[in-house]
Amino acid sequence: MTAVDEPPVTPQEPAQEQQPERPIGFGRMKRKEDPRFVRGKGRYVDDIQLPGMLHGAVLRSPFAHARILSVDTSAAEAHPRVKAVITGETLAGLGLAWMPTLSRDTQAVLATDKVRFQGQEVAFVVAEDHYAARDAIELIDVEYEPLDPVVNARHALAAEAPVIRDDLEGRTDNHVFDWEAGDSAATEEVFARADVVVEQTMLYPRVHPAPLETCGAVASMDPVDGKLTLYSTTQAPHAHRTLYAMVAGIPEHKIRVVAPDIGGGFGNKVGIYPGYVCAIVGSIVTGRPVKWMEDRSENLMSTSFARDYHMAGEIAATREGKILGVRVEVLADHGAFNSTAQPTKYPAGFFHIFTGSYDIEAAHCRVTGVYTNKAPGGVAYACSFRVTEAVYLIERLVDCLADELGADPAELRMRNLLRPEQFPYENKTGWTYDSGDYPACLRKAMDLVGYEELRKEQNERRARGELMGVGLSFFTETVGAGPRKHMDILGLGMADGCELRVHPTGKAVVRLSVQTQGQGHETTFAQIVAEELGIPPEDVDVVHGDTDRTPFGLGTYGSRSTPVSGAAAAVVARKVRDKARIIAGAMLEVAPDDLAWTKGRWSIKGDPAMSRTIQEIALAAHGSLELPDGVEGHLEATTVYNPPSMTYPFGAYVCVVDVDPGTGSVKVRRFVAVDDCGTRINPMIIEGQVHGGLADGVGMALMEIIGFDEDGNCVSGSFMDYLLPTALEVPAWELDHTVTPSPHHPFGAKGIGESATVGSPPAVVNAVLDAIGVRHADMPLTPSRVWQALQGGEVEAPQ
Ligand code: MCN
Ligand code: CUN
Numbered sequence: 141m142t143a144v145d146e147p148p149v150t151p152q153e154p155a156q157e158q159q160p161e162r163p164i165g166f167g168r169m170k171r172k173e174d175p176r177f178v179r180g181k182g183r184y185v186d187d188i189q190l191p192g193m194l195h196g197a198v199l200r201s202p203f204a205h206a207r208i209l210s211v212d213t214s215a216a217e218a219h220p221r222v223k224a225v226i227t228g229e230t231l232a233g234l235g236l237a238w239m240p241t242l243s244r245d246t247q248a249v250l251a252t253d254k255v256r257f258q259g260q261e262v263a264f265v266v267a268e269d270h271y272a273a274r275d276a277i278e279l280i281d282v283e284y285e286p287l288d289p290v291v292n293a294r295h296a297l298a299a300e301a302p303v304i305r306d307d308l309e310g311r312t313d314n315h316v317f318d319w320e321a322g323d324s325a326a327t328e329e330v331f332a333r334a335d336v337v338v339e340q341t342m343l344y345p346r347v348h349p350a351p352l353e354t355c356g357a358v359a360s361m362d363p364v365d366g367k368l369t370l371y372s373t374t375q376a377p378h379a380h381r382t383l384y385a386m387v388a389g390i391p392e393h394k395i396r397v398v399a400p401d402i403g404g405g406f407g408n409k410v411g412i413y414p415g416y417v418c419a420i421v422g423s424i425v426t427g428r429p430v431k432w433m434e435d436r437s438e439n440l441m442s443t444s445f446a447r448d449y450h451m452a453g454e455i456a457a458t459r460e461g462k463i464l465g466v467r468v469e470v471l472a473d474h475g476a477f478n479s480t481a482q483p484t485k486y487p488a489g490f491f492h493i494f495t496g497s498y499d500i501e502a503a504h505c506r507v508t509g510v511y512t513n514k515a516p517g518g519v520a521y522a523c524s525f526r527v528t529e530a531v532y533l534i535e536r537l538v539d540c541l542a543d544e545l546g547a548d549p550a551e552l553r554m555r556n557l558l559r560p561e562q563f564p565y566e567n568k569t570g571w572t573y574d575s576g577d578y579p580a581c582l583r584k585a586m587d588l589v590g591y592e593e594l595r596k597e598q599n600e601r602r603a604r605g606e607l608m609g610v611g612l613s614f615f616t617e618t619v620g621a622g623p624r625k626h627m628d629i630l631g632l633g634m635a636d637g638c639e640l641r642v643h644p645t646g647k648a649v650v651r652l653s654v655q656t657q658g659q660g661h662e663t664t665f666a667q668i669v670a671e672e673l674g675i676p677p678e679d680v681d682v683v684h685g686d687t688d689r690t691p692f693g694l695g696t697y698g699s700r701s702t703p704v705s706g707a708a709a710a711v712v713a714r715k716v717r718d719k720a721r722i723i724a725g726a727m728l729e730v731a732p733d734d735l736a737w738t739k740g741r742w743s744i745k746g747d748p749a750m751s752r753t754i755q756e757i758a759l760a761a762h763g764s765l766e767l768p769d770g771v772e773g774h775l776e777a778t779t780v781y782n783p784p785s786m787t788y789p790f791g792a793y794v795c796v797v798d799v800d801p802g803t804g805s806v807k808v809r810r811f812v813a814v815d816d817c818g819t820r821i822n823p824m825i826i827e828g829q830v831h832g833g834l835a836d837g838v839g840m841a842l843m844e845i846i847g848f849d850e851d852g853n854c855v856s857g858s859f860m861d862y863l864l865p866t867a868l869e870v871p872a873w874e875l876d877h878t879v880t881p882s883p884h885h886p887f888g889a890k891g892i893g894e895s896a897t898v899g900s901p902p903a904v905v906n907a908v909l910d911a912i913g914v915r916h917a918d919m920p921l922t923p924s925r926v927w928q929a930l931q932g933g934e935v936e937a938p939q
Contacts, residue, residue: 166671168824172678173662182401186433188358188371194223196422196432197273198415199263199280200442201255204289204513204852205302208251208262208282215279216265221272223426225280226264226418228252236421238307239387241479242411242629243487245316246307247516248477249414255284256304256476257515258854259441264418266430289513289852290314293450293473296510304476304511316478316509321492321569322467326502330465334456338540343918344529346448346473346514346846348440348856349521350864351657353403355443356433359419363427369396372416375409376695378653379632381687383412388420399685405657406836407520408444410481410697437857444481444517445846448473449529455537461547463500463556468533470507472518478509480518481697482525483627483634489519489526490618492569496534497578497616497790498556503568513852522836522897524617525698535613535902536916543915549906550591553614554582564883573616573788574890575880581814582614585792588876589812594796607799608809609911615899616790619891620703621694622783629694635782636700637691638708640669640716642775644762646755648675650712652684653693654705659893660825661701665709667821668887672713673754674740691778699789699891702821703882708781710886715777717754722771723761724752787882787890791815793903799911804927806908808838808871815895816878819888827875830896834873837900839865841908843920 176182213225228250231237238246251262263280267273290296290304296314305311331337357372368390374380377397385392402409415432422430434443450471456464472488474480482489488507495503519525538556542549557578558565565573586592594610601608624633639651650669656662666680683689693705717737724742725732728750735742743751752760761775796810813830820826843863846856856862881888901919908921917925917935928935 166667166821169663169667169677169822171660171663171825172666173660184353184401184403185356185358185371185373188400188431190358190360190429193358193429193431194266194268194422194426195270195273196264196266196419196430197270197277198261198418198438199265199277200438201251201258201260201262203255203284203286204258204291205287205304206255206284207287208254209285210283211263212281213263215281216276219267219272219276219279221268222265222276223268224266224422226250226421226425228262231421234421236388236417239412239417240630241477242481243478244484244630245478247479249417253307254287257513258852259438259515260476261414261418264422266422266426291512291514291848291852293448293471293510293512296512304513314511316474316511317487318506318508319487320504320506322504323502323568324504327465327467327504330502331454331456331467334464335459336541336544337454337456338537338544339452339454340537340540340916341452342533342536342916344447344449344451344532345919346445347521347840347844348445348846348862349406349408350440350862351404351406351408354434354436354439355409355413355415356431357416357419358429358431359423360429361420361423367394367396368420369398370416370420371398371400373402373409374399375405375655375657375697377655377685377687378692379629379694380412382632383630384420396686396688399655402655402657406522407446407697409657410520411444411479411517413443436859440846440862441854441857442515444520445475445515446519446521446523447529448518451529451533453533453537455541457541457545461545461552461555463498463541465502466495466500466534466537467504468494470505472507472509473512473514474509474518475512475514475516477516479516481629482519483621483629485626486525490524491526491530493527493567493571493616493618494530494533495567495569496531497558497614499558499562500568514848522833522894524619524894524898527617528898531613531615531898532902535615536905539906539909540915549612550582550586553612554579557582557614571618572785574785574882574884576616576788576790576816577878577880578614578790581790581816581878582792584876584878585794585812585814588814588874589794589796589810591794605801607801607911609797609799609907609909611795611797611903611905611907611910613793613899613903613906616788617895617898618786618788619699619894620783620787621698621700622704623785624782632694634694635780636693636705636708637778637780638705638712639691639778640712640776642716642754642758644759646675646758647679648673649681649683650709651690652682652705652709653691654696654701655685657696659701659829660822664821664825665706668706668709669713672710673717675754699893702889703787703885703891704781704783706889707783707886708779711781712777712779715779716775719775719777720754720757722768723757723765726765726767727752727757727760784884787818787885789815789817789890789892789895791895791899793899795903795907797904797907797911799908799926801930804923804925804930806842806921806926808869808904810874811871812874813896814876814878815892816880817892817895818880818882818885818890820877820879821889826892829892830875831873833894833896834900835865835870836897838870838904841901841904841919841921842869843922845920
């Protein structure tokens, strides 16, 4: 395995960079974790087998809204292989029937009074094996009194709507929160003097992260020492541990949360689900380990969905196409419990980045959250906390404006993009974008796709009655939450610890608070340390996903690992390097100031032959060398990195589609993506992240929706109904990049994990609408919806 930067291996990888990629540590290194994955030797939660382990299954509500009249568990309890049946009543006795959510609401662990969405957890059976547990939940007799459900966010706010959260004291409606950002008076003023105002309502439908591995846990409470070990599918082991301690009253040092290999998270594994809590309670009451793994339908129907944002947007501009203002009213459907995961101050996540990448005079947004009889969760699915919705809004509005003005959408964007000299740029909702050269990025994408020729081709095809479309999107993301003074989740500040220890033989171990779900942290974090210490990345072991073995931190989501924890890894390595300098000074009998660093060694200034490598220094640090006063032996350091600000990756995407006028089916012919995530650690991993995100975008734009019928039945509970894109639906991606380092990150990196999911849906939608000459139709643009739009009729709104 080498860490050298290989020459470009695909035509997509350009020969020249704005900044040359660094030769060691940073580079196109093969993933250290893959040898175990490609051999089927990954160790996932469901692979864990503990002696005496029992199996749990959840009984779920068939109704979207119903009162629970009685729960009879006697037949299930009589099942010979059943060890325990837990109901809401059992939990109420322990004070555990309700748990706090990440948004400071409460969520029923097991329903006691009412069920509030189809698939809600009602009872939990623990049995000798998985099949017996499943059989026994069928034996539980629950008497329900069905109530009217509300699945439409607008209806939920009507005066006559049934009150879903009557458990909350004094609650007489389904309103969750109101939140606004920007300056409404200034926005009104620019709208009043604008030549053109375009309005467009749009729905970003409810979708699902749908990770390959569903959610699950193995809970093991040791009845002797009172220590709970929880193996679980979590993206945030430390935050989960603290929450379990707070909720269950188990002392925090007696809880160990382990996230072993995770088969994809995509945001689905940020929150705490009732199943985890039930597994813990099951282990406490039986005195044996309990495993709970949900199946695919349970995952799709009851765990953290994403989006469900009803947006009424307006854009104001001059006749010449200078954008003046944007405003938007949003109705945010949060389902039955407000359990979205985002920093406390921001109930609408980072939606306030809806001014996008443009130089706009004024902007204002208002977001209203509502309860509906649908599964709770929200935000998740590679979203950067609602940046997905914000980017979709602005990128659709810009295309609507182009349509209104008869302008070319690329030219309109180019004319309004922020210019490089405007950075750092404070947008109209008060967020400071760190760095960027947007026009260069868009130009690169247009050149790569051959924009002008495509427009010519489109005109020729149109003349022949063929439907071809070209769609653009230019996005700016905000990733890397904190700093801790502005950002917390349930009071836990968003900063991340990191520990680095160099062993006597020069091999190192770095311990992280973040956790990979497939992003390749075992490789890229080794590369960061390798780069800073000048040792091979193979010599750096990355430890993560185990609260007993790693320092506290808030975990992986919102593409925060590289901006926050990656920064921590660099900082801690620099601390080690500084300490190594003192020790090298003692070894060479010179003052540390007389030493200069060249990769991997400290040498006497002007006499490079007189030097000590990190490995030599590590051995001496553990040996009998006389150290200066106040300097301790060994070579290690710890840090807690509190990011000064967020990082702002960006990109320009161009999608080319062909639409079949007879069937409305869409073929994505080409997709060009030019991303900028600042300094790049591992280009191969970045490309993998972008490929996955682009596929997500094509899926959401064309296929994916979690839908409901009028009775509140979820009609997308399997992969037969919830369609995911496969290799057949996506083109060979054409990638390129620019590199604009973040000025406040130790080595200039920004996040990349969600960029393509955030940026690609509007490019695909813009392309399809461009092909069919329709101003707007809501996602997913399935063949039937495209066909309806082509017939000129109203396209039925998805539910
Ligand atoms: N990277 C890099 N150079 C940069 C930035 C990132 O080489 N300048 C590398 C990182 O070192 C890391 C990967 O790219 O190995 C992603 O880094 P980052 O952008 O920091 O994102 P996170 O590691 O925090 O991952 C979270 C992000 C999110 S929030 C979702 S959702 C998502 C995504 O990652 N879930 C994923 N990508 C995923 N990819 C896989 N395979 N599985 C998931 O569940
Ligand atoms: Cu929003 S999905 Mo990712 O932040 O875990």
